[in-house]
Amino acid sequence: MDTTSVWRATATGAGFAMLQADVQCDVLVVGGGITGVTTALLLAQQGRKVVLLEADEIGGGTTGHSTGNLYVTTTDGISSVQSTWDETVAREVVQQRKAAIDFIEQQCRDLPNAHFTRCPLVLWSRDLDGNADVESEQQALAQLGCLARLDEAGVRPGLPQPRGPVMVLEDQAQFQPQAYTLALAQRAAKAGASLHEHSRVIELDAKARVATTATGSVKAAEIVLATHSPKGVHLVHAEMPVHREYVVAFEMGATDPGPGIFWWSGEQGLSIRTLAHEGRRYVIAAGPEQKVGVHNAKASLLAVETLATQMLQPGPTRHRWSAQNYRSHHGLPYIGRDHSGCFIATGFSTDGLTWGTVAARLLAAEISGQPDAFGKRCEPGRFTPAKGASTLVEENLTTASTLVKDYLTRPQHEHLSSLAPGDSAIVEAGGETFAAYRAPDGELFAVSPVCTHMGCKVRWNSVETSWDCPCHGSRFRPDGTVAEGPALVPLHRKHVQLG
Template identity: 60%
Template sequence: MDTLSVWRGTAAPTGYAMLSGDVTCDVLIIGGGITGVTLADLLAEQKTANPPRVVLLEADEIGTGTTGNSTGNLYETLSSGLRQVADKWGAEVARQVVSERRTAVNFIEERCRLLPDVGFRRCDLVEWADAAHNEAIRQEFNALTAAGCAVERGSSIPAPLPPAEGEVLVLRNQAQFQPQAYVVALARRAAEAGCTIHEHSRVLEIDHKAKRAVTASGSVTARDIVMATHSPKGVHLVHTEMPVHREYALALEWTPDAPPGPGTFWWKATEHLSIRRLQAGNRHFLICAGQEHKVGVHNATAGMIALENLAKKYFGERPVTHRWSAQNYRGADALPYIGRNHSGCFIATGFGTDGLTWGTVAARLIAAELLGHKSAFADLVKPGRLSPVKGGKSILEENVLVVKQLVKDYLTRPQNEKLAALKAGDSAIVDAEGETFAAYRAPDGELFAVSPVCTHVGCKVHWNSVETSWDCPCHGSRFRPDGTVIEGPALSPLKRKHTPDLAQGDPAA
């Protein structure tokens, strides 16, 4: 299945060279999403006598990770509810969260005035539910009001959106943009100001003590390393605290005058939908994102089909132009992890599905600290905090799930499949010559066989039929059929097996 997002499909391409050779700099940024690119821009624009020398390494192309697979919505609240922050941390912290996120949205708006064709606009965020979830909407209204947000009660929802069965919450003056176009343009601005950007430069090894990152074609040694990789690379304590989910999305062909109008629409019912419109040139799209699914243990095809059926139910038989998904890591205590951790590197993770705004907050916080102006909010979200009362239940649940998954996968026998028997498009965990393999046969007939053991902490990977990837249910590492790392904390690829000999020696061949 083609999973190119509508953002990536309608934005300009990039073309930065791969890292070649060994270089040194002041700040190395790993990751070319909104966090890394914003940080690069903030550091590169410094007009001091000795501005920091900045290098940014992106494993693939700028924005092609979570940023280019998001919903493009910007807001001062949280998709999981500001009430969670208020419940765990109190009203004052909730106000601080709103203030930081509101400032970040304003910052993006200011940057967008300097950048071409990034589609920024102010709009309302509308939230409603079915009868079973009306109490949550009421509590959210109260939390937003207490935090000083411009929130009102609405009276109805425009067709063809799912109807409201109770209160409607309207949060004024939020925003939307084209996230891929934004980071591409912002990266160009940073590069013109002196930042060195390298694409197709995946980091394979990080020496935290020497502050050195190694790629297949070179290395970078820096005074400071920032892992703006959505989930920090390698093994870190925060991995034990963060549930990992995927969210599927699609774009429908739409007509210019058809409702709904401008706005971000969240239907928080038993079935969940996030809805917004997009105009790209002369084309109009309606974008729908569905429910979250636990990485590695869900049926990806069923999740995408459920979203398509829901979109069809409310918006009719419209052509689906794009299908995609994105991964999110949620902080155990409702706040992200931003700052320097035990490794000595800066990390920025735990954003949930609010990463465009949190990523901008993170870049501003890290830039301030690197330039000697640490923010008070930085102490609140520092990675080393321990909040057993606020996040203990989530941490326990996540680690119980990881242990269960490890035990289940190592006790469960491989599927009764043989390598040579796999048909085009099929995948399976199989036995061959006394070994177990994660195998996939591509539509052109090529057979890929790799180790099924994730190189992060040893969990068994599971097949994602929508993204054509092997996904780890423990901490969210994902791999291509040939074993190459796509995302997540894993640094090393799954070991590739020599398939021709195996297939020929297979009893079923």
């Protein structure tokens, strides 16, 4: 299935050369999403010698598979930050996120392709018992000085109609995240940073501060792991549940709700936005999150497409894609130096276009010796005086049960030779277990099903055609190479004897 996002389809690539030398620098940034590119730009503007290594293409990771919305609150609500922490922390979150959006707006002044637009965020609930959450979010935001009100007029035509209160938060924004990140990368290069695409870090010696790719290496005074989930084994992995979300972009139907971030919340809700590109209008819908490796990918995508078709009555489907989010413990991201000695920036949930920009600003300030006080709140090894720890316990039970169950579950008995084109299976043959996939052209791939990060067993993802690890979200292509997540090493490729 083609899973090119509307952002990737409508932005032109950067074309940075692959790293082909052994180089030294002040700061190595690993990862060319919004976090890494913004960090590289800010550090280069400070006069630092910066190298950025991107495994694939700039902006082509989660940033280019997001929904491109920018808001001062968070997906779980500022009211949840306030109840988990307190009003001071909630106020700081709003201030930091507002400053990041203003920074993005400033960067976009001469970037028409980034399509930065100020717009409202509209929140309403699908479930009757969610109505109280809408009201408490409005109250919390208003108390923090945000322009949040309850709107008696309901929601705009073309959207699923409410059965309760509707909150409107004015002066939020949306943009084209891939085009923005590409433009910032060009700007970072102009400021003196060396950026390299198709330069995957395959070995990382955090102590010696050396990162190695297939064609070169970088030795740096400091390393920033801006890889969404930090590469290698980090303590934060134990605290971060990983979820996947499915997104569909349709051509606009007869009724266009206009610019806006429309959160129709609830268990089966949708996050909806619109987009204008070269005379075409799109409506984009993202569905609820699913735990990585323990859901049916095709069914989840179909559910979003069906619900959006029923509720939005759009034109034809143009793009389908999915992406992963890493949720932090207690609502604040992890930004700063961790036990590995590297700087990390992760735990953004689905709010990371803004959190990634906050992270870049905090990291650049810290590396230049002028740390921001909010950085202390986000330290990866922080002591968490927040109230209640049930979420973490529940989520960790999933990981623990996956680890245990995987080794107790007997693999499916299939014959490799009988695997049809497009099929996948965990196969036991000759005393060995294979994660096997036969490509539509008949080529058979067989790899070890044991994740190289920390040893959980991978599961098939039928939408992305990948082996996904339910524990910390590493994903591998059918040939075993790493697609995303904390793993550095590919799944072991197995020699197959048919018969």
